[in-house]
Amino acid sequence: MKKICLTVVGMYIMFLHAFSQFSNDTSAYKSKTLKLDEVNIISSYYSQKADKSAVMGGRTDSKGIGDVTDFANGIDLRFVKWGNDKRKNTFDGGLGIDYHTAASQAYVDSNGHARNYGTRIYPTFDWTTENESKRTSFGLGAYYSAERHFYHSLGLNTSFSKKTNHNGEFGVKLSTYLDRIKMIIPSEFSSVDSANNSSSDSIVYVTTASGHVTEIIYRNGQQIGKSKNTTPSKPRNTFTAEFSFSQVINQRMQGSIVVDLVEQNGYLGLPFHRVYFNNGKDTIENLPSQRFKLPIGLRLNYFLGDNVILRSYYRFYIDNWGLKSNTVSLEVPIKLSPFFSVSPFYRYYQQTAAKYFAPYAVHSPDDQYYTSNYALAAFTSQSFGVGLRIAPPKGILTQNLKSLEVRYAHYTQTTDLVSNVISVDLSFR
Amino acid sequence: MTQAQNSLLKCAFAFLLSIIIISCSNVKAYQKSRINDAEMTLSNRKVEKNELNVQSYREGSSGANGGKTGGGCGCN
Numbered sequence: 001m002k003k004i005c006l007t008v009v010g011m012y013i014m015f016l017h018a019f020s021q022f023s024n025d026t027s028a029y030k031s032k033t034l035k036l037d038e039v040n041i042i043s044s045y046y047s048q049k050a051d052k053s054a055v056m057g058g059r060t061d062s063k064g065i066g067d068v069t070d071f072a073n074g075i076d077l078r079f080v081k082w083g084n085d086k087r088k089n090t091f092d093g094g095l096g097i098d099y100h101t102a103a104s105q106a107y108v109d110s111n112g113h114a115r116n117y118g119t120r121i122y123p124t125f126d127w128t129t130e131n132e133s134k135r136t137s138f139g140l141g142a143y144y145s146a147e148r149h150f151y152h153s154l155g156l157n158t159s160f161s162k163k164t165n166h167n168g169e170f171g172v173k174l175s176t177y178l179d180r181i182k183m184i185i186p187s188e189f190s191s192v193d194s195a196n197n198s199s200s201d202s203i204v205y206v207t208t209a210s211g212h213v214t215e216i217i218y219r220n221g222q223q224i225g226k227s228k229n230t231t232p233s234k235p236r237n238t239f240t241a242e243f244s245f246s247q248v249i250n251q252r253m254q255g256s257i258v259v260d261l262v263e264q265n266g267y268l269g270l271p272f273h274r275v276y277f278n279n280g281k282d283t284i285e286n287l288p289s290q291r292f293k294l295p296i297g298l299r300l301n302y303f304l305g306d307n308v309i310l311r312s313y314y315r316f317y318i319d320n321w322g323l324k325s326n327t328v329s330l331e332v333p334i335k336l337s338p339f340f341s342v343s344p345f346y347r348y349y350q351q352t353a354a355k356y357f358a359p360y361a362v363h364s365p366d367d368q369y370y371t372s373n374y375a376l377a378a379f380t381s382q383s384f385g386v387g388l389r390i391a392p393p394k395g396i397l398t399q400n401l402k403s404l405e406v407r408y409a410h411y412t413q414t415t416d417l418v419s420n421v422i423s424v425d426l427s428f429r
Numbered sequence: 430m431t432q433a434q435n436s437l438l439k440c441a442f443a444f445l446l447s448i449i450i451i452s453c454s455n456v457k458a459y460q461k462s463r464i465n466d467a468e469m470t471l472s473n474r475k476v477e478k479n480e481l482n483v484q485s486y487r488e489g490s491s492g493a494n495g496g497k498t499g500g501g502c503g504c505n
Contacts, residue, residue: 044479072479167456240492246471250454252463256471260492297493299471300445303463311468317490325490326438333468341468351489376489383484387476391467403467405476417487425476 030082034091038078038402039428046070048419053104055186057274057282058360058372063107066417070100086132094124108272110188120147128159135163143177149231153179167248172241179236183271185284234267255300262293275370276361285371287356293319307335311345322355323376333389343387345409353378374415381417385409402429 046069052058053066074096081089098120106116128139143155157175164170217225239262246256266289273285295317302310315327331345354376356369363370390396391403405425412418456464463469472495473481485491 040475042475042478046479046483070479070483072482074478076475242493248456248461248464249449250452251456251460253449253452254464254469254471255449258493258495262492293490293492295490295493300449301469301471303466303469309466309468313494315490315493317492319490323489325488327490335468343468349484349488354489375487381488387474389468405474407474407476407480409480411484411487413487419483419487421480421483423476423479425474427475 030088032082032084034079034081036077037080037090037429038076040074040076041426041428042072042074042076042423044070044072044421044423046072046419046421048417050415050417050419052360052372052374052415053107054270054273054285054371054373054375055104055107057276058374059276060360063112064360065103067103068100068419070098072096072098083129088130088132090126090128090130092124092126092128094122096120096122096124098122108184108186110186114187115149118147118149120145122146137161149182149184151179151181151233153177169244169246171244171246173244175238175240175242177236177238179238179266180233181236181267181271182231182233184231185271186274188282189284236264236266236268238262238264252303253301255298258295258297258299260293260295262291262295264291264293265289269371270373273371273373275363275372277363277365277370278361279365280361281365283370285373286369287371288321288369291319291321293317309333309335317351319354321376323351323353325349325351329383331387333387339390339392341389343389343407345383345385345387347381347383349381349383351379374417377415379414381411381413383409383411400428401426403427 048066048068050066050068051060051064053064055066056064058064074094076092076094079091079093081091083089099117100120101117103116105118106112106114108114122143122145124141124143126139126141128137130137137160139157139159141155141157141159143153143157145151145153145155155175155177157173159171159173161169161171217223241261242258243261244256244258246254248254268289268291269285269287271284274282275285276282295315297313297315300310300312302312304310309332311331311333313327313329315325317323317325317327327347327349329345329347331343333341333343335341354371356367356371357374357376358367358370358372359377360372363372385408387405387407389403389405395401396404403425404427406423408420408422410418410420481494
């Protein structure tokens with residue numbers, strides 16, 4: 001944690017220093033060499049209070065506490081290079097690192113002694129080439145995310161867009177995420193005691209309090225081998241086709257529509273999510289191996305007068321697990337000066353339950369699929385907060401710190417989950 | 430969502446769509462000073478990134494907002 005804090009401060013100083021070597025280019029000259037165009041450093045702190053954790057099958061007692069903290073830091077670098085044929089090539093590289101604690105994670109071990117913290121890293125890379133004369137752009141991207149003991153995720157995407165003659169733009173983006181979920185199961189389901197009762201050839205995986213998994217190999221009931229860190233994993237694949245259209249409606253208004261077609265297959269639950277049946281026994285959640293999702297999003301932004309902007313968003317979502325949701329949000333940036341704005345916002349969200357969800361001790365052992373993960377329960381949530389944006393033409397403190405954005409959000413769910421998040425974005429140019 | 434809320438939502442959409450259609454006009458490049466304002470962008474702000482990430486894990490739905498539709502440690 002201390003290392004991460006020092007890294008963030010270090011990155012800030014490094015970029016302040018690096019940009020101080022450049023002079024501002026205000027001419028129309030378009031660099032044909034690769035040029036560092038923009039750097040964003042984004043930090044965020046998230047804190048959550050909740051009960052009914054999925055790890056403890058939605059229990060409401062002290063074992064079901066779902067408190068979470070997350071300290072996320074990321075850096076995005078944008079390089080631009082103009083080609084001889086008036087093509088603009090943009091290269092975006094990013095690296096993020098999160099440090100989180102999760103009270104429920106400790107209960108992967110039935111006594112609550114498992115490691116309750118973790119670190120996630122996620123590098124990204126995107127290349128976009130824009131043909132100004134044809135008004136088209138094409139892009140390729142790659143993404144990787146990993147938390148050593150839980151999963152690895154590789155993402156790939158390609159996109160194409162075309163601007164119309166009437167201030168509109170069509171876009172298509174195809175993405176895939178290829179995940180490997182490590183099968184770390186609650187300790188009571190892989191105890192050494194049950195392994196010793198094995199009378200035939202078998203491999204038993206034992207989850208330790210630290211979150212590591214030990215593989216024990218038995219032949220004719222006798223232990224013949226033991227190795228650490230051989231957690232088995234299962235695949236989860238996500239394929240998305242995103243279609244978008246944006247349009248300038250008049251001098252003050254523009255809007256967009258985005259439709260995603262999403263198909264997921266593979267292991268779609270998490271192996272350490274317990275479910276308690278109505279007969280008192282417990283097991284691991286079991287969900288179908290396929291899910292189709294259809295989210296449709298609409299945005300409409302309107303410049304009201306000279307100082308107020310209305311940013312509105314609506315999303316309808318439906319999937320084949322029976323979950324439907326509606327999201328509405330409104331943000332109102334108020335320009336107190338041309339370079340300083342305050343943006344209060346409000347978001348309302350409502351969803352129906354997935355047909356495989358039931359609370360603690362409600363599922364029957366006869367059910368084919370079952371989960372007590374409250375992310376799939378029926379609930380409404382509300383979020384409100386405020387953002388500040390400062391972007392003076394001569395920079396903040398230094399010419400190269402182009403803008404500073406701070407955003408705070410308070411979030412409540414009717415499942416008794418309450419969270420707060422504060423984020424900062426420093427943009428250098 | 431009740432039937433009354435559904436009807437209300439449909440009426441609101443129809444009303445909004447009518448306003449949009451009525452107010453359509455051809456906008457020249459030099460008339461886009463407001464449209465090109467940084468606050469008018471049709472995508473999420475970078476500073477919202479972690480907030481959207483958390484929402485996609487804590488809620489059952491995701492997508493159609495420029496963010497992730499799957500992948501990673503959450504169930505979505």
